[in-house]
Amino acid sequence: MQHAARGTQSALGQTSGGMSGEQQAAPDDHAVATWQVIREKLRAEFGATAYRYWLEPVALIGVEAGVARLGAPTRAMRDWVTQHYLDRIQAFWHAEDPNVHFIEINIVSVANAGAAGARRTSDATETRPAQNASYRDSQNSRTSSAANTAQQPAHPQKSNGRTAIASMSDDGISAALDPRYTFDNFVIGKPNEFAYAAARRLAEAESVPFNPLFLYGGVGLGKTHLMHAIAWHIRRTQPHRTVIYLSAEKFMYRFIRALRDKNTVDFKDQFRSVDVLMVDDVQFISGKDSTQEEFFHTFNALVDQGRQIIVSADKSPSDLEDIEERLRSRLGSGLVADIHATTYELRLGILESKAERQAVELPQRVMEFLAHKITANVRELEGALNRVIAHSQLVGREISLEMVQDILHDVLRASERRVSIEEIQKRVAEQFNIKVSDMHSARRARAVARPRQVAMYLSKQLTTHSLPEIGRKFGGRDHTTVMHAVRKIEELHTTDPSLSEDIDLLRRMLEG
Numbered sequence: 417m418q419h420a421a422r423g424t425q426s427a428l429g430q431t432s433g434g435m436s437g438e439q440q441a442a443p444d445d446h447a448v449a450t451w452q453v454i455r456e457k458l459r460a461e462f463g464a465t466a467y468r469y470w471l472e473p474v475a476l477i478g479v480e481a482g483v484a485r486l487g488a489p490t491r492a493m494r495d496w497v498t499q500h501y502l503d504r505i506q507a508f509w510h511a512e513d514p515n516v517h518f519i520e521i522n523i524v525s526v527a528n529a530g531a532a533g534a535r536r537t538s539d540a541t542e543t544r545p546a547q548n549a550s551y552r553d554s555q556n557s558r559t560s561s562a563a564n565t566a567q568q569p570a571h572p573q574k575s576n577g578r579t580a581i582a583s584m585s586d587d588g589i590s591a592a593l594d595p596r597y598t599f600d601n602f603v604i605g606k607p608n609e610f611a612y613a614a615a616r617r618l619a620e621a622e623s624v625p626f627n628p629l630f631l632y633g634g635v636g637l638g639k640t641h642l643m644h645a646i647a648w649h650i651r652r653t654q655p656h657r658t659v660i661y662l663s664a665e666k667f668m669y670r671f672i673r674a675l676r677d678k679n680t681v682d683f684k685d686q687f688r689s690v691d692v693l694m695v696d697d698v699q700f701i702s703g704k705d706s707t708q709e710e711f712f713h714t715f716n717a718l719v720d721q722g723r724q725i726i727v728s729a730d731k732s733p734s735d736l737e738d739i740e741e742r743l744r745s746r747l748g749s750g751l752v753a754d755i756h757a758t759t760y761e762l763r764l765g766i767l768e769s770k771a772e773r774q775a776v777e778l779p780q781r782v783m784e785f786l787a788h789k790i791t792a793n794v795r796e797l798e799g800a801l802n803r804v805i806a807h808s809q810l811v812g813r814e815i816s817l818e819m820v821q822d823i824l825h826d827v828l829r830a831s832e833r834r835v836s837i838e839e840i841q842k843r844v845a846e847q848f849n850i851k852v853s854d855m856h857s858a859r860r861a862r863a864v865a866r867p868r869q870v871a872m873y874l875s876k877q878l879t880t881h882s883l884p885e886i887g888r889k890f891g892g893r894d895h896t897t898v899m900h901a902v903r904k905i906e907e908l909h910t911t912d913p914s915l916s917e918d919i920d921l922l923r924r925m926l927e928g
Contacts, residue, residue, distance in 0.1 A: 446513075447479040454508045461504065469810055470497055475524070482517045484509055487524035492774040492805065494523050495596075499802075589670070589686060590660045597644030603769050605762030608638055611753040615642040618724065619649035626751035628715075628725035632732050633755030636793025639728040643694050646726060650692060657691040664700040668707040675706075688717045692724045698747070699729045702738035712743045725750075737892055763787040763797055770798060776805050782820050789828050800827050835878045835926045837871075837889045843922055844871040856891035870919060872898050873905035878926055 443451070459467040474497060477485040486505075488494035497505075498521055509516050599619070604612050611631055618629050631639045647661045662670075667687075674683035687693065693714070701707045718725055729736060733748035758766075764787040771778040782804075790797045807823050808815045821828065841855040848867035855868055868890065875886045876898065883895035890898070909916050 443476050443478045447476065447484075450479075450509065450512045451476040451484075453512055454505060457508050458501065458504065462501070471501060474521070477522065477524070479513075479516060482515055483520055484516045484518065485520045485522065487522050489524065490775065491523050492776060492809070494521050495774060496802075496806065497521060498595075589662065591662045591666065593644045593647055593661065595648075597641045598648050599645045601769070601773070602638065602641055602645060603762065603766045605759060605765060607756035607758055607762060608633075611638070611642060611755045614751055614753045615646050618726070619646040620653075622654070624722055624724050627719055628727050628747065628750040630733060630747055630750060630752045631726070631728040631755065632730065632752070634730065634757060634793060636795030637755045637758065638794060639755060640696055643696055643726060643728055647692070647694060658689070659692045659694070660687065660690045661694040661696070663696045664698045664711075667695060667711065668701055668704055671707055671710050684714070687714050688721075690718070690723065692726065693718055694726045696728050697730070698727050699731065699736055699739075702736065705740075708740050708743055712740070712746065715743070715746055737888060758791065758794060758797075760787050763791070763794075766794055766797060767801060770801055774805060776808075776815075778804075778815060779817070782815060782817055785817055785820065796827070800824055803827075837875045837879060837881060837886065840874045840878065840922075840926060841871050841889075843925055844874065847918060847922055858891065866915075869901035869905050870915075870922070872901040874919070874922060874926065876902050878923070 455467075455471065458471050462471070470493065473489055473493060475487045477487050479485070488497055502519060502521065506519050509519060599612075599616060602608075602612060611633075614626075614629055615631070618625055631642060633639055643661060647659050650657055650659055671680075671683060674680045695711075698711075701711060715725060727747060729747075732752060732754065733739075733744050736744055736747070739747075764783055767778065767783040767786055771783070778801075786797065786800060790800050803823065804815060804820055807813065808819070813819055841852055844867050845852045845855065848863075848870075850864055850867055854864045855871055857864070859865070872886060872890060875881060875889070876883070879886075881889075883898045887893040887895050887898045905915075905919070909919060
């Protein structure tokens with residue numbers, strides 16, 4: 417949404433904005449007073465320093481039709497405020513004025529106030545719904561809001577010829593979409609190129625190309641990003657299609673609530689009448705028989721109607737545990753796309769993209785250092801980058817390799833210690849000349865069972881995973897099997913010099 421100049425000072429001592437092509441009236445007294453109260457609450461909650469650096473520069477542009485519009489002077493500040501403070505701004509604003517359902521943060525800059533006082537807004541707009549608790553708890557409103565959520569592209573705003581949309585669901589059916597998670601912001605590399613291509617093809621197709629699309633991979637590798645990107649693209653280019661995105665956990669909670677309220681008919685109507693159903697982290701319904709049953713029937717109903725289903729999980733359908741065989745078969749019947757662990761080149765590309773979007777100059781050697789050292793997942797990499805940028809902006813310290821090593825010492829130390837169970841299995845298999853698949857097999861031959869026990873032992877010693885989690889990584893074995901393996905290898909470590917030497921060598925390789 418373009419904002420033109422006003423050059424008018426509001427009661428808060430900040431420039432108010434105007435709409436593209438015409439001037440927007442200054443915020444009314446009620447809006448100004450409300451914003452002042454919210455600012456004081458933010459100062460009290462987050463402290464004077466954080467308020468001065470991040471919140472004080474944010475200006476009130478205006479309030480209209482249930483939307484409160486704020487302006488931040490830079491992209492970095494807008495992104496930081498959105499990530500760290502927007503939820504509290506929403507809560508405070510809704511407490512003061514229940515009629516406000518959206519908070520919109522634009523990038524605005526005051527340019528040459530003496531001339532036209534031009535205020536411009538970039539092509540990126542952050543909009544997030546402010547939930548209405550009383551409305552959400554009304555059963556009649558739940559039903560009507562569900563229909564509205566499914567049929568409308570939420571809150572569309574034109575910006576430089578593009579549409580920025582934020583999901584709005586007063587009853588909480590569809591989770592809010594993160595405006596940062598779009599196809600344009602997704603960095604493509606060899607580990608994720610197939611999943612990206614599949615997601616893009618599905619989002620751009622007017623009919624169902626494959627059903628379901630099943631995305632799987634480890635934590636923080638981009639599954640949720642791709643799902644949000646699909647939803648954004650469909651809502652922007654095909655607003656007539658109804659989309660619901662939510663986690664499997666939230667699907668389960670809504671089903672339980674429908675059972676408790678004896679309102680399963682509405683539940684079925686809501687989920688079986690959409691064009692696109694997106695369920696994130698489906699592994700969370702493992703062992704939940706009633707939820708699996710309902711999801712299975714919902715799945716079938718949508719497929720029979722030619723509707724699109726997109727699912728994500730941390731492992732492939734065949735490896736999901738405590739999932740009914742018929743549901744596992746359904747999940748694997750479409751296109752299964754995995755996202756592998758990031759490579760150095762992909763991590764470097766992600767850092768360069770993030771730094772460019774936040775308009776921050778990062779020395780090349782700093783990005784290369786971070787890409788080498790933080791390898792666990794993209795989320796951790798982004799968190800480290802945000803920490804570096806925030807420290808630089810808050811204390812005015814230039815970003816350098818020495819500064820990064822200083823402020824990220826805890827993260828870097830943890831990254832150096834972290835070893836994955838998969839890496840342990842791979843190394844042990846190489847050392848004992850067996851297949852990695854033997855780690856998950858039921859084979860009990862000594863040549864396979866002993867290396868498997870060594871891998872379990874090292875997993876217990878070098879990772880923070882619990883015994884049940886380790887057991888699941890070794891073909892779904894019980895935690896008592898892992899306990900036995902650990903005790904056995906501890907015993908052999910002191911009585912079998914050859915095995916002890918192998919274990920010490922493996923530990924050095926894994927920790928190095």
